[in-house]
Amino acid sequence: xxAAETPPQAVVLELRGIVKRFGATRALDGASLRVRRGxxxxxxxxxxxxxxxxxxxxxxxxxxxAGSLLVDGRAHAHFDPRQVERLGxxxxxxxxxxxxxxxxxxxxxxxxxxxxxxxxxxxxxxxEAERLLEHWFGxxxxxxxxxxxxxxxxxxxxxxxxxxxVKPRVLVFDEPSVALVRSEVERLLCxxxxxxxxxxxxxxxxxxxxxxxxLCDRVTVLRNGxxxxxxxxxxxxxxxxxxxxxxxxxxxxxxxxxxxPGAPLLxxxxxGRGRAYRDIDLRVRRGEVVGLTGLVGSGAKELLKxxxxxxxxxxxxxxxxxxxxxxxxxRQAVAEGIALLPEERRRQGVALDxxxxxxxxxxxxxxxxxxGLLSRRAERRETLGLIERLRIKSAGPQxxxxxxxxxxxxxVALAKWFARRSSLYLLDEPSVGIDIGAKAExxxxxxxxxxxxxxxxxxxxxxxxxxxxxxxxxxxxRGRIAARFxxxxxxxxxxxxxxxxxxxxxxxxxxxxxPG
Amino acid sequence: xxxxxxxxxxxxxxxxSRRAALRLALPALFVAILAFFALAAPGFLSLGNLSSLLxxxxxxxxxxxxxxxxxxxxGGIDLSVGTALDFSALAFVAxxxxxxxxxxxxxxxxxAGTLVGAGxxxxxxxxxxxxxxxxxxxxxxxxxxxxxxxDGGQPNYLAPEARPDLAGARFFGVPLPLLAVAALxxxxxxxxxxxxxxxQVLALGNQPLVARYSGLAERRIxxxxxxxxxxxxxxxxxxxxxxxxxxVPMSGNAFLMNAIGAVxxxxxxxxxxxxxxxxxxxGVLFLNVTANGxxxxxxxxxxxxxxxxxLILLVLVFSFVGRRPGx
Numbered sequence: 001x002x003a004a005e006t007p008p009q010a011v012v013l014e015l016r017g018i019v020k021r022f023g024a025t026r027a028l029d030g031a032s033l034r035v036r037r038g039x040x041x042x043x044x045x046x047x048x049x050x051x052x053x054x055x056x057x058x059x060x061x062x063x064x065x066a067g068s069l070l071v072d073g074r075a076h077a078h079f080d081p082r083q084v085e086r087l088g089x090x091x092x093x094x095x096x097x098x099x100x101x102x103x104x105x106x107x108x109x110x111x112x113x114x115x116x117x118x119x120x121x122x123x124x125x126x127x128e129a130e131r132l133l134e135h136w137f138g139x140x141x142x143x144x145x146x147x148x149x150x151x152x153x154x155x156x157x158x159x160x161x162x163x164x165x166v167k168p169r170v171l172v173f174d175e176p177s178v179a180l181v182r183s184e185v186e187r188l189l190c191x192x193x194x195x196x197x198x199x200x201x202x203x204x205x206x207x208x209x210x211x212x213x214x215l216c217d218r219v220t221v222l223r224n225g226x227x228x229x230x231x232x233x234x235x236x237x238x239x240x241x242x243x244x245x246x247x248x249x250x251x252x253x254x255x256x257x258x259x260x261p262g263a264p265l266l267x268x269x270x271x272g273r274g275r276a277y278r279d280i281d282l283r284v285r286r287g288e289v290v291g292l293t294g295l296v297g298s299g300a301k302e303l304l305k306x307x308x309x310x311x312x313x314x315x316x317x318x319x320x321x322x323x324x325x326x327x328x329x330x331r332q333a334v335a336e337g338i339a340l341l342p343e344e345r346r347r348q349g350v351a352l353d354x355x356x357x358x359x360x361x362x363x364x365x366x367x368x369x370x371x372g373l374l375s376r377r378a379e380r381r382e383t384l385g386l387i388e389r390l391r392i393k394s395a396g397p398q399x400x401x402x403x404x405x406x407x408x409x410x411x412v413a414l415a416k417w418f419a420r421r422s423s424l425y426l427l428d429e430p431s432v433g434i435d436i437g438a439k440a441e442x443x444x445x446x447x448x449x450x451x452x453x454x455x456x457x458x459x460x461x462x463x464x465x466x467x468x469x470x471x472x473x474x475x476x477x478r479g480r481i482a483a484r485f486x487x488x489x490x491x492x493x494x495x496x497x498x499x500x501x502x503x504x505x506x507x508x509x510x511x512x513x514x515p516g
Numbered sequence: 517x518x519x520x521x522x523x524x525x526x527x528x529x530x531x532x533s534r535r536a537a538l539r540l541a542l543p544a545l546f547v548a549i550l551a552f553f554a555l556a557a558p559g560f561l562s563l564g565n566l567s568s569l570l571x572x573x574x575x576x577x578x579x580x581x582x583x584x585x586x587x588x589x590x591g592g593i594d595l596s597v598g599t600a601l602d603f604s605a606l607a608f609v610a611x612x613x614x615x616x617x618x619x620x621x622x623x624x625x626x627x628a629g630t631l632v633g634a635g636x637x638x639x640x641x642x643x644x645x646x647x648x649x650x651x652x653x654x655x656x657x658x659x660x661x662x663x664x665x666x667d668g669g670q671p672n673y674l675a676p677e678a679r680p681d682l683a684g685a686r687f688f689g690v691p692l693p694l695l696a697v698a699a700l701x702x703x704x705x706x707x708x709x710x711x712x713x714x715x716q717v718l719a720l721g722n723q724p725l726v727a728r729y730s731g732l733a734e735r736r737i738x739x740x741x742x743x744x745x746x747x748x749x750x751x752x753x754x755x756x757x758x759x760x761x762x763x764v765p766m767s768g769n770a771f772l773m774n775a776i777g778a779v780x781x782x783x784x785x786x787x788x789x790x791x792x793x794x795x796x797x798x799g800v801l802f803l804n805v806t807a808n809g810x811x812x813x814x815x816x817x818x819x820x821x822x823x824x825x826x827l828i829l830l831v832l833v834f835s836f837v838g839r840r841p842g843x
Contacts, residue, residue, distance in 0.1 A: 350726065
């Protein structure tokens, strides 16, 4: 590696007091990170703690508002993507970013092709591709195979080799194990250790605290855009790291509701869908707020989508009010009175260039029309009522939703389902990206819904939120419900321990590898 | 429908001040052009010229552009408007020449034109092909089919005894073609601006995913949009055939570019930058007046085309300049 001139254990990369604002929100609020040569540095934090923003600053995608980036002690105010490559910093992302239609050698050398004069030297490229794969990972792959035909693990390896071709000094792994099964994760860990021994500085981002413990020499915990601790994961329990990650302030954010659950509304039995999730049993009664959590890749998100008709399950059954449902489209789900508040609010939740009124009535148009013509007066009346009830801050029913703040956009997305008089609310990360004031109001509304007899299922990675709102919390890990907690018996540490796999509660078998 | 870049859509304007200025700029430009031709082109303001402009140029393009408005409002585009028009004209002439009565000929023509839209609808909603590609396919197939059927483009004339006087007919002193376009504009305009269907189209055109996640039948809506668009074009086909007393193969394609231009001009007039029927009609008038005036001051057909193109470009540049930066 080209880092030979640097003394061992020297700090290769340092981020100092990075601040990054988006509008009024501070995604990063003075975050620092020091990565040494020949070491693996873990980076952990809850969703929204600022990990991905930090990585984007490092990749030169975002320019920080304050702070500096140091490489070998030389300070930069910001990076740009080309510079990052020149400095030898490379990234391995969780999603497979290599084009499926490329062959192995094309994918490896894309943008860094081997040339012979003005032409591509395909033969040299193929030979080198096979040699590199064999050399680094003992992997025998024909260079002519298509990327799309490879397994997730093989594609991951391809990404790593691709990064290694330019002899990097810093390698950043951004949740690399999410798409892998357990045996593949073990392989990945071996690979990372080997790279470390070769003298690379490695940043390893993961939700899985086991991996952090098994791999990292140091770990930085990020919370609210700030590095709150740097510890040695081998000397620190996963529970303590989890505690450092979780925001402790809970306060009066959550409505105090006296739960008086009614008849069963949603009953899920033995539900499964491919590799996404299996054996899911779940029940939501009227008047009940039920929580669901799990890391990326745990299957929780897929499960929620299935309940809204977006990803039909293969096995098991779903009952609503006792009637069996076979939901294949969101349209059927909406017709049954099911509402989804999607996490990708600005893409899926609200139509940004439509007015508040047009958004609010969108799922309930028949209620506002006669003979196919809309009654704007009826629409306006309903919208004004909901603006008041949900305390939507806007210039009125005709204001364009794009102009509203994130929290108010979320309220509009919710108001749409209020107008539809939905009975089952599926909320996907309902408070992500909204300020604390709007958060409290969303929570108040969730409480109101339950009191009015609706059922609410919240998928969230914000654990204090689940603990504050839910009567029961299901924790998913690698496609199964790994544990259920009643209100009062859970705390963030326990939830996170199950979600990260630090504690395998009620889980009988580990994730077996998939044949083929 | 997708958010694919293949689906051109009206540039949505979100920057209030510039947008307001733009909305004034266009009508001002229109008035300026009118004034210019009134002074420079002798006979421009004469009753004969104006009524011929309305009856011969405005009516047909307006109908096609109304059809196009539907597709663009839904976030797509319909490249086969001309094909629908031609098929309708063909059926109309063929049926009348075969001795069937006017009602049957009308019905058959409307059906033939609308079938083109139904074909698009099937491709778009059934096979999830983008509107651009689906209607491009229909355009190619439709053009080739017409060449095959007409010996490479020979016109098919209406027999003198079978000629219905539709183009010259009047009701209460108003020419029938004007009434037809008024009725079409009223129904489509109402449905798009005030109807439940129009709201669904709007949501689909703006953010297809939100439409889907709100439980709208997005594919059915898209299908109806293309059927309705083709119906408007079929009406234009009947009128064209009745005006020239013939079916002239591939004559519909001449309307395609102007129809798209008119819809985009109309969209820039809307407060939210949405495709809308009144705006489209104004856009059509804008293009008609320009072409007519240039003709009167002696510009050749080809220079008229250049001027029309430049005008559309100007309007679109306006609308992009008016967009919020970084949007």
